[in-house]
Amino acid sequence: MVDQPYAYQRIELTxxxxxxxxxWSEVTTAEWESAQWxxxxxxxxxxxxxEVLGAGLDEAxxxxxxxxxxxxxxMSMLVPPQxxxxxxxxxxxxxxxxxxxxxxxxxxxxxxxxxxDRRTDWPSHPYSSRDSLHxxxxxxxxxxxxxxxxxxxxxVLPTCPQYCGHCTxxxxxxxxxxxxxxxxxxxxxxxxxxxxxxxxRVTPGVRDVVVSGGDxxxxxxxxxxxxxxxxxxxxxxxxxxxxxxxxxxxxQHWLADDVRAGMERLGAKARERGAxxxxxxxxxxxxxxxxxxxxxxxxxxxxxxxxxxxxGVLLRGVNDSATALLDLCFTLLDGAGIMPYYFYMCDMIPGxxxxxxxxxxxxxxxxxxxxxxxxxxxxxxxxxxxxVGKRWVHQVSRYDTDLGISYWTKNxxxxxxxxxxxxxxxxxxxxxxxxxxxxxxxxxxRARSDAAGPLQLAEKI
Ligand code: SF4
Numbered sequence: 001m002v003d004q005p006y007a008y009q010r011i012e013l014t015x016x017x018x019x020x021x022x023x024w025s026e027v028t029t030a031e032w033e034s035a036q037w038x039x040x041x042x043x044x045x046x047x048x049x050x051e052v053l054g055a056g057l058d059e060a061x062x063x064x065x066x067x068x069x070x071x072x073x074x075m076s077m078l079v080p081p082q083x084x085x086x087x088x089x090x091x092x093x094x095x096x097x098x099x100x101x102x103x104x105x106x107x108x109x110x111x112x113x114x115x116x117d118r119r120t121d122w123p124s125h126p127y128s129s130r131d132s133l134h135x136x137x138x139x140x141x142x143x144x145x146x147x148x149x150x151x152x153x154x155x156v157l158p159t160c161p162q163y164c165g166h167c168t169x170x171x172x173x174x175x176x177x178x179x180x181x182x183x184x185x186x187x188x189x190x191x192x193x194x195x196x197x198x199x200x201r202v203t204p205g206v207r208d209v210v211v212s213g214g215d216x217x218x219x220x221x222x223x224x225x226x227x228x229x230x231x232x233x234x235x236x237x238x239x240x241x242x243x244x245x246x247x248x249x250x251x252q253h254w255l256a257d258d259v260r261a262g263m264e265r266l267g268a269k270a271r272e273r274g275a276x277x278x279x280x281x282x283x284x285x286x287x288x289x290x291x292x293x294x295x296x297x298x299x300x301x302x303x304x305x306x307x308x309x310x311x312g313v314l315l316r317g318v319n320d321s322a323t324a325l326l327d328l329c330f331t332l333l334d335g336a337g338i339m340p341y342y343f344y345m346c347d348m349i350p351g352x353x354x355x356x357x358x359x360x361x362x363x364x365x366x367x368x369x370x371x372x373x374x375x376x377x378x379x380x381x382x383x384x385x386x387x388v389g390k391r392w393v394h395q396v397s398r399y400d401t402d403l404g405i406s407y408w409t410k411n412x413x414x415x416x417x418x419x420x421x422x423x424x425x426x427x428x429x430x431x432x433x434x435x436x437x438x439x440x441x442x443x444x445x446r447a448r449s450d451a452a453g454p455l456q457l458a459e460k461i
Contacts, residue, residue, distance in 0.1 A: 056093030251296030404432030
Protein backbone atom coordinates (compact mmCIF):
# COMPACT_ATOMS: atom_id res chain seq x y z
CA MET A 1 0.00 0.00 0.00
CA VAL A 2 1.14 3.54 -0.73
CA ASP A 3 1.77 5.53 2.40
CA GLN A 4 -0.92 8.25 2.61
CA PRO A 5 -1.41 11.25 4.89
CA TYR A 6 -4.67 9.63 6.04
CA ALA A 7 -4.99 5.87 6.44
CA TYR A 8 -8.59 4.73 6.01
CA GLN A 9 -9.72 2.02 8.37
CA ARG A 10 -13.27 0.86 8.87
CA ILE A 11 -14.22 1.86 12.40
CA GLU A 12 -16.49 -0.53 14.31
CA LEU A 13 -19.18 1.29 16.27
CA THR A 14 -19.28 0.73 20.01
CA UNK A 15 -21.75 1.68 22.70
CA UNK A 16 -19.57 2.39 25.74
CA UNK A 17 -20.63 0.45 28.84
CA UNK A 18 -22.70 2.88 30.92
CA UNK A 19 -22.39 0.60 33.95
CA UNK A 20 -18.82 1.82 34.38
CA UNK A 21 -20.35 5.14 35.50
CA UNK A 22 -21.17 4.93 39.24
CA UNK A 23 -24.55 6.66 38.96
CA TRP A 24 -25.69 4.27 36.23
CA SER A 25 -24.26 0.97 37.45
CA GLU A 26 -27.75 -0.46 37.95
CA VAL A 27 -29.36 0.96 34.80
CA THR A 28 -30.90 -1.72 32.58
CA THR A 29 -30.75 -1.85 28.80
CA ALA A 30 -34.49 -1.17 28.66
CA GLU A 31 -34.04 1.98 30.75
CA TRP A 32 -31.04 3.10 28.73
CA GLU A 33 -32.96 2.71 25.49
CA SER A 34 -35.95 4.64 26.80
CA ALA A 35 -36.16 8.28 25.67
CA GLN A 36 -38.12 9.07 28.81
CA TRP A 37 -35.39 7.65 31.05
CA UNK A 38 -32.70 9.54 29.13
CA UNK A 39 -34.58 12.84 29.38
CA UNK A 40 -35.27 12.34 33.09
CA UNK A 41 -31.60 11.63 33.82
CA UNK A 42 -29.94 14.43 31.85
CA UNK A 43 -27.14 16.12 33.76
CA UNK A 44 -28.12 19.76 34.32
CA UNK A 45 -25.77 21.02 36.99
CA UNK A 46 -22.60 20.38 38.98
CA UNK A 47 -24.39 18.49 41.72
CA UNK A 48 -25.83 16.00 39.25
CA UNK A 49 -22.49 15.61 37.46
CA UNK A 50 -20.83 14.87 40.79
CA GLU A 51 -23.57 12.37 41.72
CA VAL A 52 -23.37 10.53 38.40
CA LEU A 53 -19.57 10.38 38.07
CA GLY A 54 -18.91 9.88 41.76
CA ALA A 55 -15.81 10.61 43.79
CA GLY A 56 -13.47 9.77 40.90
CA LEU A 57 -14.05 13.22 39.42
CA ASP A 58 -11.59 15.75 40.84
CA GLU A 59 -13.05 18.66 42.77
CA ALA A 60 -10.72 20.90 40.74
CA UNK A 61 -12.65 20.00 37.58
CA UNK A 62 -15.93 20.91 39.26
CA UNK A 63 -14.47 24.23 40.45
CA UNK A 64 -13.28 24.92 36.88
CA UNK A 65 -16.77 24.16 35.58
CA UNK A 66 -18.43 26.25 38.27
CA UNK A 67 -16.27 29.26 37.37
CA UNK A 68 -17.12 28.88 33.72
CA UNK A 69 -20.82 28.79 34.47
CA UNK A 70 -20.50 31.88 36.67
CA UNK A 71 -18.35 33.98 34.33
CA UNK A 72 -18.40 32.76 30.74
CA UNK A 73 -21.00 30.18 29.75
CA UNK A 74 -23.58 31.31 27.23
CA MET A 75 -25.47 27.99 27.39
CA SER A 76 -26.79 26.24 30.46
CA MET A 77 -25.77 22.66 31.11
CA LEU A 78 -27.88 19.86 29.65
CA VAL A 79 -26.14 16.59 28.80
CA PRO A 80 -28.14 13.43 28.09
CA PRO A 81 -26.67 10.22 29.55
CA GLN A 82 -26.20 9.00 25.95
CA UNK A 83 -23.71 11.81 25.30
CA UNK A 84 -21.99 11.76 28.68
CA UNK A 85 -21.41 8.03 28.27
CA UNK A 86 -19.35 8.62 25.12
CA UNK A 87 -16.88 10.85 27.00
CA UNK A 88 -13.65 9.33 28.35
CA UNK A 89 -15.09 5.96 27.37
CA UNK A 90 -11.81 4.06 27.51
CA UNK A 91 -11.67 4.56 31.25
CA UNK A 92 -14.02 4.83 34.21
CA UNK A 93 -14.46 7.32 37.03
CA UNK A 94 -12.93 4.92 39.54
CA UNK A 95 -9.76 4.52 37.44
CA UNK A 96 -6.68 6.72 37.88
CA UNK A 97 -6.49 9.44 35.25
CA UNK A 98 -10.25 9.70 34.65
CA UNK A 99 -10.40 13.46 35.22
CA UNK A 100 -7.48 14.02 32.82
CA UNK A 101 -9.24 11.87 30.21
CA UNK A 102 -12.42 13.87 30.70
CA UNK A 103 -10.55 17.16 30.33
CA UNK A 104 -9.04 15.92 27.05
CA UNK A 105 -12.25 14.47 25.65
CA UNK A 106 -13.43 16.14 22.41
CA UNK A 107 -17.14 15.88 23.24
CA UNK A 108 -16.58 17.17 26.77
CA UNK A 109 -14.77 20.18 25.32
CA UNK A 110 -17.92 21.49 23.70
CA UNK A 111 -20.68 19.97 25.84
CA UNK A 112 -19.18 20.67 29.28
CA UNK A 113 -16.87 23.65 28.75
CA UNK A 114 -14.74 24.71 31.72
CA UNK A 115 -13.09 28.04 32.45
CA UNK A 116 -9.57 26.81 31.74
CA ASP A 117 -10.61 25.82 28.20
CA ARG A 118 -11.21 29.44 27.24
CA ARG A 119 -8.79 32.13 26.14
CA THR A 120 -7.98 34.67 28.81
CA ASP A 121 -6.32 37.16 26.41
CA TRP A 122 -9.22 37.40 23.97
CA PRO A 123 -12.07 35.25 25.33
CA SER A 124 -14.41 36.95 22.84
CA HIS A 125 -13.72 38.66 19.54
CA PRO A 126 -14.53 42.40 19.69
CA TYR A 127 -17.12 41.81 16.98
CA SER A 128 -18.70 38.78 18.57
CA SER A 129 -22.39 39.17 19.19
CA ARG A 130 -25.29 37.26 20.64
CA ASP A 131 -27.25 36.80 17.42
CA SER A 132 -24.11 36.76 15.32
CA LEU A 133 -25.93 35.81 12.12
CA HIS A 134 -28.61 38.48 12.65
CA UNK A 135 -31.31 35.89 12.20
CA UNK A 136 -33.90 37.69 14.32
CA UNK A 137 -33.40 40.85 12.22
CA UNK A 138 -34.45 38.81 9.21
CA UNK A 139 -37.60 37.32 10.71
CA UNK A 140 -40.42 37.61 8.20
CA UNK A 141 -42.74 36.58 11.01
CA UNK A 142 -41.60 35.69 14.50
CA UNK A 143 -39.09 32.83 14.32
CA UNK A 144 -39.06 32.58 10.50
CA UNK A 145 -35.76 33.85 9.10
CA UNK A 146 -35.97 34.72 5.41
CA UNK A 147 -32.33 35.24 4.51
CA UNK A 148 -31.91 33.41 1.19
CA UNK A 149 -34.16 33.96 -1.82
CA UNK A 150 -35.67 30.46 -1.94
CA UNK A 151 -35.09 29.14 1.57
CA UNK A 152 -36.31 29.92 5.05
CA UNK A 153 -35.35 28.84 8.54
CA UNK A 154 -38.26 28.11 10.86
CA UNK A 155 -37.22 28.30 14.50
CA VAL A 156 -40.12 26.34 15.86
CA LEU A 157 -39.02 26.27 19.50
CA PRO A 158 -36.20 27.60 21.69
CA THR A 159 -35.12 24.41 23.47
CA CYS A 160 -33.11 21.24 22.77
CA PRO A 161 -32.64 17.92 24.58
CA GLN A 162 -28.93 18.85 24.86
CA TYR A 163 -27.16 22.18 25.02
CA CYS A 164 -23.86 22.73 23.19
CA GLY A 165 -21.47 25.29 24.66
CA HIS A 166 -20.81 26.88 21.26
CA CYS A 167 -24.45 27.20 20.18
CA THR A 168 -24.84 29.78 17.41
CA UNK A 169 -28.37 30.53 18.61
CA UNK A 170 -27.26 31.23 22.18
CA UNK A 171 -29.33 34.42 22.01
CA UNK A 172 -32.57 32.46 21.75
CA UNK A 173 -31.93 28.85 22.69
CA UNK A 174 -31.85 27.39 26.18
CA UNK A 175 -32.11 28.77 29.67
CA UNK A 176 -30.51 32.03 30.80
CA UNK A 177 -27.00 31.71 32.25
CA UNK A 178 -25.18 34.00 34.68
CA UNK A 179 -23.75 35.98 31.75
CA UNK A 180 -26.35 35.49 29.00
CA UNK A 181 -30.05 36.22 29.19
CA UNK A 182 -32.25 34.81 26.43
CA UNK A 183 -34.58 36.36 23.91
CA UNK A 184 -38.17 35.30 24.45
CA UNK A 185 -40.64 34.62 21.69
CA UNK A 186 -43.64 36.90 22.09
CA UNK A 187 -46.32 34.86 20.36
CA UNK A 188 -47.85 31.70 21.84
CA UNK A 189 -46.34 28.64 20.07
CA UNK A 190 -49.48 27.71 18.13
CA UNK A 191 -49.91 31.28 16.81
CA UNK A 192 -46.22 31.50 15.88
CA UNK A 193 -46.32 28.29 13.85
CA UNK A 194 -49.60 29.33 12.22
CA UNK A 195 -48.08 32.69 11.22
CA UNK A 196 -45.16 30.87 9.58
CA UNK A 197 -47.47 28.69 7.54
CA UNK A 198 -49.55 31.75 6.56
CA UNK A 199 -46.40 33.56 5.38
CA UNK A 200 -45.27 30.58 3.32
CA ARG A 201 -48.69 30.21 1.72
CA VAL A 202 -48.38 33.71 0.28
CA THR A 203 -44.65 33.51 -0.55
CA PRO A 204 -44.41 31.00 -3.40
CA GLY A 205 -40.75 31.87 -4.08
CA VAL A 206 -39.77 29.79 -1.06
CA ARG A 207 -39.26 26.11 -1.88
CA ASP A 208 -37.08 24.95 1.01
CA VAL A 209 -37.81 25.07 4.74
CA VAL A 210 -35.33 24.19 7.47
CA VAL A 211 -37.41 23.27 10.51
CA SER A 212 -35.15 23.97 13.43
CA GLY A 213 -34.99 25.70 16.78
CA GLY A 214 -33.70 24.57 19.10
CA ASP A 215 -34.09 20.95 18.19
CA UNK A 216 -37.29 19.56 16.70
CA UNK A 217 -36.99 16.54 19.02
CA UNK A 218 -38.27 18.80 21.80
CA UNK A 219 -41.47 19.75 20.02
CA UNK A 220 -44.32 17.47 21.10
CA UNK A 221 -44.68 15.01 18.23
CA UNK A 222 -48.31 15.85 17.30
CA UNK A 223 -47.39 19.53 16.98
CA UNK A 224 -44.30 18.81 14.84
CA UNK A 225 -46.22 16.40 12.63
CA UNK A 226 -49.05 18.90 12.16
CA UNK A 227 -46.56 21.65 11.25
CA UNK A 228 -44.61 19.54 8.75
CA UNK A 229 -47.84 18.20 7.30
CA UNK A 230 -49.08 21.78 6.84
CA UNK A 231 -45.79 22.63 5.10
CA UNK A 232 -46.34 19.71 2.73
CA UNK A 233 -49.75 21.17 1.88
CA UNK A 234 -48.05 24.32 0.57
CA UNK A 235 -47.56 23.55 -3.09
CA UNK A 236 -44.39 25.60 -3.54
CA UNK A 237 -42.48 23.77 -0.80
CA UNK A 238 -40.32 20.99 -2.21
CA UNK A 239 -37.68 20.41 0.46
CA UNK A 240 -38.12 20.13 4.21
CA UNK A 241 -35.17 19.57 6.49
CA UNK A 242 -35.71 18.65 10.12
CA UNK A 243 -32.81 19.82 12.30
CA UNK A 244 -32.10 17.55 15.24
CA UNK A 245 -28.85 16.99 17.04
CA UNK A 246 -30.89 14.58 19.17
CA UNK A 247 -30.51 11.94 16.47
CA UNK A 248 -27.05 11.61 18.03
CA UNK A 249 -27.59 13.12 21.49
CA UNK A 250 -30.84 11.31 22.23
CA UNK A 251 -31.28 8.64 19.52
CA GLN A 252 -33.82 7.00 21.82
CA HIS A 253 -36.26 9.77 20.85
CA TRP A 254 -36.10 8.93 17.15
CA LEU A 255 -36.38 5.21 17.92
CA ALA A 256 -39.64 5.64 19.86
CA ASP A 257 -42.60 3.90 18.23
CA ASP A 258 -44.83 6.99 18.01
CA VAL A 259 -42.06 9.07 16.41
CA ARG A 260 -41.22 6.38 13.85
CA ALA A 261 -44.88 5.90 12.97
CA GLY A 262 -45.31 9.65 12.60
CA MET A 263 -42.23 9.95 10.39
CA GLU A 264 -43.61 7.15 8.21
CA ARG A 265 -46.81 9.15 7.73
CA LEU A 266 -44.85 12.28 6.86
CA GLY A 267 -42.51 10.35 4.54
CA ALA A 268 -45.48 8.86 2.71
CA LYS A 269 -47.18 12.24 2.36
CA ALA A 270 -43.97 13.80 1.06
CA ARG A 271 -43.54 11.10 -1.56
CA GLU A 272 -47.15 11.47 -2.63
CA ARG A 273 -46.59 15.24 -3.06
CA GLY A 274 -43.27 14.83 -4.84
CA ALA A 275 -41.53 16.71 -2.03
CA UNK A 276 -38.66 15.51 0.09
CA UNK A 277 -37.97 15.37 3.82
CA UNK A 278 -34.48 14.94 5.21
CA UNK A 279 -33.10 14.92 8.72
CA UNK A 280 -30.10 17.14 9.40
CA UNK A 281 -28.15 16.23 12.46
CA UNK A 282 -25.09 17.71 14.16
CA UNK A 283 -22.24 15.35 15.06
CA UNK A 284 -18.78 16.73 15.76
CA UNK A 285 -16.75 13.69 16.79
CA UNK A 286 -16.58 10.07 15.61
CA UNK A 287 -16.99 8.69 19.13
CA UNK A 288 -20.56 10.07 19.20
CA UNK A 289 -21.64 7.66 16.46
CA UNK A 290 -22.66 4.62 18.50
CA UNK A 291 -24.77 1.61 17.48
CA UNK A 292 -27.84 3.32 18.96
CA UNK A 293 -27.21 6.38 16.80
CA UNK A 294 -26.83 4.12 13.76
CA UNK A 295 -30.10 2.38 14.64
CA UNK A 296 -31.90 5.71 14.91
CA UNK A 297 -30.51 6.90 11.56
CA UNK A 298 -31.50 3.63 9.90
CA UNK A 299 -34.95 3.80 11.47
CA UNK A 300 -35.42 7.23 9.92
CA UNK A 301 -34.19 6.08 6.50
CA UNK A 302 -36.61 3.15 6.78
CA UNK A 303 -39.51 5.59 7.10
CA UNK A 304 -38.89 6.55 3.49
CA UNK A 305 -37.47 10.02 4.01
CA UNK A 306 -34.90 11.10 1.50
CA UNK A 307 -31.75 11.31 3.60
CA UNK A 308 -30.06 11.82 6.94
CA UNK A 309 -27.23 14.34 6.69
CA UNK A 310 -24.66 15.75 9.07
CA UNK A 311 -23.77 19.39 9.62
CA GLY A 312 -20.88 19.51 12.05
CA VAL A 313 -19.09 22.51 13.46
CA LEU A 314 -15.32 22.96 13.19
CA LEU A 315 -14.08 23.29 16.75
CA ARG A 316 -10.53 23.51 18.03
CA GLY A 317 -9.71 20.61 20.32
CA VAL A 318 -12.69 18.66 19.00
CA ASN A 319 -12.22 18.02 15.30
CA ASP A 320 -9.56 20.45 14.04
CA SER A 321 -7.49 17.89 12.15
CA ALA A 322 -8.00 16.09 8.86
CA THR A 323 -7.78 12.77 10.70
CA ALA A 324 -10.53 13.68 13.15
CA LEU A 325 -12.75 14.96 10.36
CA LEU A 326 -12.20 12.01 8.06
CA ASP A 327 -12.66 9.53 10.90
CA LEU A 328 -15.96 11.26 11.68
CA CYS A 329 -17.12 11.30 8.06
CA PHE A 330 -16.27 7.65 7.43
CA THR A 331 -17.89 6.60 10.71
CA LEU A 332 -21.06 8.49 9.78
CA LEU A 333 -21.11 7.08 6.28
CA ASP A 334 -19.98 3.48 6.85
CA GLY A 335 -21.45 2.95 10.28
CA ALA A 336 -24.69 4.87 10.29
CA GLY A 337 -25.62 5.73 6.69
CA ILE A 338 -25.46 9.44 7.56
CA MET A 339 -24.27 11.70 4.77
CA PRO A 340 -21.44 14.12 5.67
CA TYR A 341 -22.63 17.46 4.33
CA TYR A 342 -21.20 20.61 5.93
CA PHE A 343 -18.69 21.67 8.49
CA TYR A 344 -19.48 25.17 9.63
CA MET A 345 -16.85 27.44 11.06
CA CYS A 346 -17.80 28.18 14.65
CA ASP A 347 -19.76 31.44 14.70
CA MET A 348 -18.63 34.61 16.44
CA ILE A 349 -20.62 34.39 19.63
CA PRO A 350 -19.17 35.65 22.93
CA GLY A 351 -16.69 33.31 24.59
CA UNK A 352 -16.02 31.24 21.49
CA UNK A 353 -12.47 32.31 20.58
CA UNK A 354 -10.84 29.15 21.95
CA UNK A 355 -13.10 27.05 19.71
CA UNK A 356 -12.83 29.12 16.53
CA UNK A 357 -10.45 28.37 13.67
CA UNK A 358 -9.08 30.97 11.29
CA UNK A 359 -10.31 31.01 7.73
CA UNK A 360 -6.84 29.85 6.61
CA UNK A 361 -7.08 26.82 8.89
CA UNK A 362 -10.52 25.94 7.55
CA UNK A 363 -9.26 26.29 3.97
CA UNK A 364 -6.35 24.01 4.79
CA UNK A 365 -8.65 21.39 6.31
CA UNK A 366 -10.86 21.49 3.24
CA UNK A 367 -7.81 20.82 1.11
CA UNK A 368 -6.64 17.99 3.34
CA UNK A 369 -9.90 16.05 3.32
CA UNK A 370 -10.39 16.15 -0.46
CA UNK A 371 -10.01 12.89 -2.35
CA UNK A 372 -10.68 10.37 0.40
CA UNK A 373 -14.45 10.35 0.65
CA UNK A 374 -16.79 9.86 -2.29
CA UNK A 375 -17.42 13.25 -3.89
CA UNK A 376 -21.08 13.21 -2.89
CA UNK A 377 -20.08 12.68 0.75
CA UNK A 378 -17.19 15.14 0.92
CA UNK A 379 -18.35 17.89 3.24
CA UNK A 380 -17.85 21.52 2.39
CA UNK A 381 -16.22 23.80 4.93
CA UNK A 382 -18.51 26.76 5.23
CA UNK A 383 -18.22 30.21 6.74
CA UNK A 384 -21.58 31.72 7.72
CA UNK A 385 -20.80 35.37 7.05
CA UNK A 386 -23.03 37.87 8.88
CA UNK A 387 -25.54 39.50 6.48
CA VAL A 388 -24.31 37.21 3.68
CA GLY A 389 -24.99 33.59 4.58
CA LYS A 390 -23.11 30.42 3.90
CA ARG A 391 -20.01 30.77 1.75
CA TRP A 392 -17.61 28.04 0.87
CA VAL A 393 -14.31 28.91 2.61
CA HIS A 394 -12.54 29.27 -0.73
CA GLN A 395 -15.09 31.80 -1.99
CA VAL A 396 -13.44 34.60 -0.03
CA SER A 397 -13.05 37.78 -2.05
CA ARG A 398 -10.06 39.29 -0.16
CA TYR A 399 -8.19 38.15 2.92
CA ASP A 400 -5.92 40.27 5.11
CA THR A 401 -4.11 37.58 7.07
CA ASP A 402 -2.20 40.15 9.17
CA LEU A 403 -5.38 41.62 10.59
CA GLY A 404 -7.36 38.42 10.27
CA ILE A 405 -10.13 40.04 8.26
CA SER A 406 -11.67 38.26 5.30
CA TYR A 407 -14.05 40.01 2.92
CA TRP A 408 -16.99 38.37 1.20
CA THR A 409 -19.52 39.28 -1.42
CA LYS A 410 -22.93 37.93 -2.19
CA ASN A 411 -25.24 37.24 -5.07
CA UNK A 412 -28.68 37.80 -3.51
CA UNK A 413 -30.40 40.21 -1.17
CA UNK A 414 -31.53 39.17 2.28
CA UNK A 415 -34.82 40.34 3.73
CA UNK A 416 -33.22 43.45 5.25
CA UNK A 417 -31.66 44.72 1.99
CA UNK A 418 -34.59 44.90 -0.36
CA UNK A 419 -33.86 48.55 -1.16
CA UNK A 420 -30.09 48.55 -0.75
CA UNK A 421 -28.44 49.32 -4.12
CA UNK A 422 -25.01 48.27 -2.81
CA UNK A 423 -26.04 44.91 -1.35
CA UNK A 424 -24.58 42.92 -4.24
CA UNK A 425 -21.32 44.83 -4.58
CA UNK A 426 -20.46 45.55 -0.95
CA UNK A 427 -17.80 43.49 0.82
CA UNK A 428 -18.83 42.00 4.15
CA UNK A 429 -16.13 41.27 6.75
CA UNK A 430 -15.48 38.19 8.82
CA UNK A 431 -12.83 37.89 11.51
CA UNK A 432 -10.20 35.35 12.52
CA UNK A 433 -9.37 34.84 16.21
CA UNK A 434 -6.99 37.62 17.20
CA UNK A 435 -4.62 35.47 19.24
CA UNK A 436 -3.70 33.57 16.05
CA UNK A 437 -2.55 36.72 14.22
CA UNK A 438 1.06 37.81 13.75
CA UNK A 439 2.25 40.42 16.30
CA UNK A 440 1.46 43.35 13.97
CA UNK A 441 -2.15 42.24 13.69
CA UNK A 442 -2.53 41.64 17.39
CA UNK A 443 -1.09 45.09 18.15
CA UNK A 444 -3.52 46.66 15.67
CA UNK A 445 -6.51 45.10 17.39
CA ARG A 446 -5.21 45.87 20.86
CA ALA A 447 -4.68 49.53 19.98
CA ARG A 448 -8.18 49.87 18.57
CA SER A 449 -9.78 47.98 21.39
CA ASP A 450 -7.99 50.15 23.97
CA ALA A 451 -8.93 53.35 22.17
CA ALA A 452 -12.50 52.63 21.26
CA GLY A 453 -13.77 49.76 23.35
CA PRO A 454 -14.96 46.66 21.54
CA LEU A 455 -18.44 47.88 20.79
CA GLN A 456 -17.28 51.02 18.99
CA LEU A 457 -14.87 49.20 16.73
CA ALA A 458 -17.33 48.90 13.89
CA GLU A 459 -17.02 52.58 13.10
CA LYS A 460 -13.24 52.52 13.25
CA ILE A 461 -12.50 49.93 10.60
S1 SF4 B 1 -28.43 21.24 19.42
FE1 SF4 B 1 -28.10 22.94 17.99
S2 SF4 B 1 -29.58 24.51 18.65
FE2 SF4 B 1 -29.37 23.03 20.34
S3 SF4 B 1 -27.77 23.86 21.66
FE3 SF4 B 1 -26.76 22.47 20.22
S4 SF4 B 1 -26.10 23.80 18.53
FE4 SF4 B 1 -27.66 24.94 19.69
